[in-house]
Amino acid sequence: MSVSVNREECYGSGECAYRVPDVFTVVDDYGEVIPGREPTEEDSRVIVAAEACPSQAIKITPAS
Ligand code: SF4
Structure with a gap:
């Protein structure tokens, strides 16, 4: 899978880093x-x- 964060949507809550x-x-x-x-x-x-x-900034593309 590929995963990325869209900076323009992220507001830095840190929740992703807290969770994983x-x-x-x-x-x-x-x-x-x-x-x-x-x-x-x-x-x-x-x-x-x-x-x-909270801002849906994390984009996931499943492995093909
Ligand atoms: S959880 Fe979403 S808004 Fe918060 S830091 Fe991570 S990507 Fe940004």
């Missing part, structure tokens, strides 16, 4: 995927974090 700290972090008040930590397999924690993002 091994995948997300907050840099300069924006959520980010930690380089190299994008899950290669489907990760339900990341899907839940995306659903819980």
Whole structure:
């Protein structure tokens, strides 16, 4: 799966980093995927974090 954060939608709540700290972090008040930590397999924690993002800034593309 691929996962990314749209900075224009993120408002830096930090919820993604709180929920999945091994995948997300907050840099300069924006959520980010930690380089190299994008899950290669489907990760339900990341899907839940995306659903819980208050600004729907996390985009997920399932593995094909
Ligand atoms: S949960 Fe959403 S709004 Fe909050 S830091 Fe993460 S991407 Fe940004």
